[in-house]
Amino acid sequence: MTKPVGMEVAVAAAEAVALCNIDVAACYPITPNTHIAEHLADIIADGRIDAEYITVESEHSALSAVMGASGTGARTFTATSSQGLMYMHEILPITPAMRLPVVMGLGNRAVSGPINIWNDHSDIMLQRDSGWMSIFADNGQEAVDMFIQAFKIAEHPDVLMPINVNMDGFQLTHVVEPIVFPTQAQVNKFLPPYKPFASLHPDHPVSMGTLGLPEIYTEAVKARDVVLVNAKKVILEVWKEWEKMFGRKYEPVASYKTAGAEILLLTMGSMGETAEMAVDALRKKGVKVGLLKLKLWRPFPYDEIRKAVRGAKTLVVTDRAVSYGGPGGPVCSEIRAALYDQPNRPEIVNYIIGLGGRDVRVEDFMKMVEGAPKAKKSGDDYQIYGVRE
Amino acid sequence: MKKWPETWKEYNTGGIIFDVGNARSFKTGPWRSLRPVWDNSKCIKCGVCYLFCPEGCVQEGPDGFFAADLDYCKGCGICAHECWPSAISMIEEGHES
Numbered sequence A: 001m002t003k004p005v006g007m008e009v010a011v012a013a014a015e016a017v018a019l020c021n022i023d024v025a026a027c028y029p030i031t032p033n034t035h036i037a038e039h040l041a042d043i044i045a046d047g048r049i050d051a052e053y054i055t056v057e058s059e060h061s062a063l064s065a066v067m068g069a070s071g072t073g074a075r076t077f078t079a080t081s082s083q084g085l086m087y088m089h090e091i092l093p094i095t096p097a098m099r100l101p102v103v104m105g106l107g108n109r110a111v112s113g114p115i116n117i118w119n120d121h122s123d124i125m126l127q128r129d130s131g132w133m134s135i136f137a138d139n140g141q142e143a144v145d146m147f148i149q150a151f152k153i154a155e156h157p158d159v160l161m162p163i164n165v166n167m168d169g170f171q172l173t174h175v176v177e178p179i180v181f182p183t184q185a186q187v188n189k190f191l192p193p194y195k196p197f198a199s200l201h202p203d204h205p206v207s208m209g210t211l212g213l214p215e216i217y218t219e220a221v222k223a224r225d226v227v228l229v230n231a232k233k234v235i236l237e238v239w240k241e242w243e244k245m246f247g248r249k250y251e252p253v254a255s256y257k258t259a260g261a262e263i264l265l266l267t268m269g270s271m272g273e274t275a276e277m278a279v280d281a282l283r284k285k286g287v288k289v290g291l292l293k294l295k296l297w298r299p300f301p302y303d304e305i306r307k308a309v310r311g312a313k314t315l316v317v318t319d320r321a322v323s324y325g326g327p328g329g330p331v332c333s334e335i336r337a338a339l340y341d342q343p344n345r346p347e348i349v350n351y352i353i354g355l356g357g358r359d360v361r362v363e364d365f366m367k368m369v370e371g372a373p374k375a376k377k378s379g380d381d382y383q384i385y386g387v388r389e
Numbered sequence B: 001m002k003k004w005p006e007t008w009k010e011y012n013t014g015g016i017i018f019d020v021g022n023a024r025s026f027k028t029g030p031w032r033s034l035r036p037v038w039d040n041s042k043c044i045k046c047g048v049c050y051l052f053c054p055e056g057c058v059q060e061g062p063d064g065f066f067a068a069d070l071d072y073c074k075g076c077g078i079c080a081h082e083c084w085p086s087a088i089s090m091i092e093e094g095h096e097s
């Protein structure tokens, strides 16, 4: 194992992708994914890896280009954020429909408007239902690890589905952290070459991206959904293998000080580390609180969530996006759905926080936990935390 | 050969088709509601119907007259519209000419 190096997380993400022996990348730079796109372009231009970097004029083209490349059997990568992901929207559901294991880096950012380049999860939540696997990194080390895992998960013969790795914009992408990189030899051992189910080649022609009439569309959708649900098994296997090889543990729902906890806090992404500090402070004050960190968003880890909340009286779910005019935050509404039929489910309180780069501090988490009974009594399905009244 | 998979379990990974060019085995004319009928006594063999048919299904016969391949003709009526000596009429399917 090599020594940790201090590196900006976005740059480290590009380095991790370079370690994965990619063949083709196409990224249209958009804040805050720009440094991933730029640094990967540098790596390829400098000849450090034998790959093609396609400079495209838009995100719509970036994803189209990598899909075409993936169809030929190439290992492909793209990265984007916010409006760029919105601009990919038309293509996004086609990638899983064609079972192309494209890996995407997402520097999460609020969507317009008002125009805002800072972090929340409103970009990925709007694309939640496009059929991609979705994982969330807490910190730079996790981001680096997750990119390497992502290729292995996506390219597994039982999966062959695209995946996005979510990193909070700026709060994660633009901070310098100590990161331990695996060696090239280790990555080569962990990540075998991509073996496509079929590939575009003039010597053995196939048709991809075909028409599905009403007679077959339903079956196509069911087949895709089943693959995505079953992908969890592969994700767990890959994470176990990673743990064995590198000693760092990954779980769909990671827990922190949950033993004996009556109140559980749930976060997704980089806020997890701030929340850990809040849990420490609250535990010192005698509050029986623990933290759950949701790392796997699609496929949704129903079993793990149900198991993780067992025994807790209150579950405080934080969301970084709003489902306008709907049930509040998308994370909470899924957790509510997962727990609805469960006996002895905890009371659920939903806070929407950290929108468009609004700072979320340790005190905020403490206030959310301590204010949970009052928030529950208010009868509101959700609260937008810290909004100026 | 089955036209398409019966169940979702038979659905090919990614809907990929391995027998490329299989469109050849699917006739696309059956959803036509009108059919062009040629009156060769009026036809001057100019070939305009052949040129304008968007389906490319109008063919010239050995006698120099033209006819549509009804396996593919969509009944759009463009040939009849463009035939300036009015040698083509559109007849509703199911009716005799």
Ligand code: SF4
Pocket: B035, B036, B052, B053, B054, B055, B056, B057, B058, B068, B072, B073, B074, B075, B076, B077, B078, B079, B080
């Ligand atoms: S009706 Fe339309 S499709 Fe049929 S022969 Fe005429 S132009 Fe071609």
Ligand code: SF4
Pocket: B038, B042, B043, B044, B045, B046, B047, B048, B049, B050, B066, B082, B083, B084, B085, B086, B087, B088
């Ligand atoms: S356009 Fe009319 S006249 Fe000309 S070839 Fe066709 S049927 Fe004959």
